[in-house]
Amino acid sequence: MSDSKENKSPRSSTSDNLQQLSLKEHYEVEKELGRGTYGKVVLARCRHTGTQVALKLLPKSSTKMRDFQREFQLSYFLSPHSNIIDTYNVAFETRSSFVFAQEHAPLGDLFDAIPPQLGMRESDAKNVVKQLASALEFMHSKHLVHRDIKPENVLVMAPDFSRVKLMDFGMTRKHGNMVRKTNGSIPYTPPEVCEAVRNESIYVSSSADVWALAVLLFCMLTGNFPWENADIGDMYFKEFVLWQRRKTTKLPSQWRRFTPRAMKFFRKALDVKPERRCEVREIHKYLSDAWTQKPRTNDSEEDSGSSASCDHMDELATMLQDHGIETRVDRRLRERRISEWLLSL
Ligand SMILES: Nc1ncnc2c1ncn2[C@@H]1O[C@H](COP(=O)(O)OP(=O)(O)OP(=O)(O)O)[C@@H](O)[C@H]1O
Numbered sequence: 001m002s003d004s005k006e007n008k009s010p011r012s013s014t015s016d017n018l019q020q021l022s023l024k025e026h027y028e029v030e031k032e033l034g035r036g037t038y039g040k041v042v043l044a045r046c047r048h049t050g051t052q053v054a055l056k057l058l059p060k061s062s063t064k065m066r067d068f069q070r071e072f073q074l075s076y077f078l079s080p081h082s083n084i085i086d087t088y089n090v091a092f093e094t095r096s097s098f099v100f101a102q103e104h105a106p107l108g109d110l111f112d113a114i115p116p117q118l119g120m121r122e123s124d125a126k127n128v129v130k131q132l133a134s135a136l137e138f139m140h141s142k143h144l145v146h147r148d149i150k151p152e153n154v155l156v157m158a159p160d161f162s163r164v165k166l167m168d169f170g171m172t173r174k175h176g177n178m179v180r181k182t183n184g185s186i187p188y189t190p191p192e193v194c195e196a197v198r199n200e201s202i203y204v205s206s207s208a209d210v211w212a213l214a215v216l217l218f219c220m221l222t223g224n225f226p227w228e229n230a231d232i233g234d235m236y237f238k239e240f241v242l243w244q245r246r247k248t249t250k251l252p253s254q255w256r257r258f259t260p261r262a263m264k265f266f267r268k269a270l271d272v273k274p275e276r277r278c279e280v281r282e283i284h285k286y287l288s289d290a291w292t293q294k295p296r297t298n299d300s301e302e303d304s305g306s307s308a309s310c311d312h313m314d315e316l317a318t319m320l321q322d323h324g325i326e327t328r329v330d331r332r333l334r335e336r337r338i339s340e341w342l343l344s345l
Pocket residue numbers: 033034035036037038039040041054056085102103104105106108109148152153155167168170
């Protein structure tokens with residue numbers, strides 16, 4: 001009886017021996033949902049139960065059984081969190097692939113939800129970052145580091161972003177472990193990993209997720225990357241670091257749309273030194289603040305001055321904010337307060 005049940009629905013969670021199955025015999029593959037560096041994900045219906053699932057297929061030619069088991073077991077273990085994709089107790093191998101099953105996210109991933117060059121609504125970005133922070137806090141509390149935070153690894157479960165889920169635990173490792181650098185750098189890669197050469201040992205730290213989450217937040221709010229590479233040879237990164245280290249008060253232009261409060265968070269989360277970076281939970285302190293300021297209008301009085309003086313005011317506002325002085329008020333009032341503050345010095 002139990003044998004026939006097992007034949008009906010492929011099952012295996014923590015056993016090291018995988019059932020060898022024919023995919024076609026057990027599933028009707030409906031369409032491809034996506035592809036990544038390591039595998040592909042298809043939408044499939046189990047022929048025996050009628051359940052629709054997302055199957056992640058990792059080719060045996062490029063995947064070690066040990067790596068497959070690690071990804072499947074971590075995904076399964078982290079599933080109870082409401083902002084982490086559900087992984088089912090279903091894993092098996094075919095002739096060419098290792099396979100495990102997850103819940104299907106019909107709205108796809110976050111990458112497609114970010115309008116290029118425009119970004120998402122601030123309220124939507126806040127909703128997303130809050131949920132991702134919760135998923136990461138859960139992982140970090142278990143000493144696990146995701147190590148691949150990017151919009152392609154976030155699934156959208158509701159059109160108003162009231163539910164998003166973190167997925168793809170293929171790179172997840174224990175905080176404190178040493179791993180070899182195998183992948184090239186992407187805009188979400190922190191500087192301490194960017195500077196490592198291929199095959200060099202790198203220290204796994206939850207601070208890497210903080211960095212990537214902050215870069216993802218910038219992307220959500222702007223529709224652009226802040227830089228291509230967190231490397232001093234990248235002009236955009238270099239300009240940010242000069243501001244970040246207070247070598248200049250001039251905020252690079254792509255950051256000027258943000259309020260001083262948002263910049264305060266970015267300064268802490270994007271600290272070049274991983275040991276000085278804030279923790280993921282820091283984001284909660286900023287959720288009730290405005291993060292982006294309204295674009296300047298052409299005909300307003302405040303713009304009749306030079307843009308340099310506006311920039312100067314923004315820099316002063318940032319300094320004030322760093323000293324705990326609230327400057328999130330309309331520009332004229334803010335300028336008056338700044339003048340009063342300067343006079344009082
Ligand atoms: N459960 C799902 N529901 C809907 N789409 C999914 C699901 N799982 C994955 N996808 C899509 O498939 C893509 C690739 O999946 P996944 O990130 O697991 O593969 P990967 O090879 O590990 O990727 P990476 O290049 O990030 O390492 C995702 O970016 C997403 O668009």
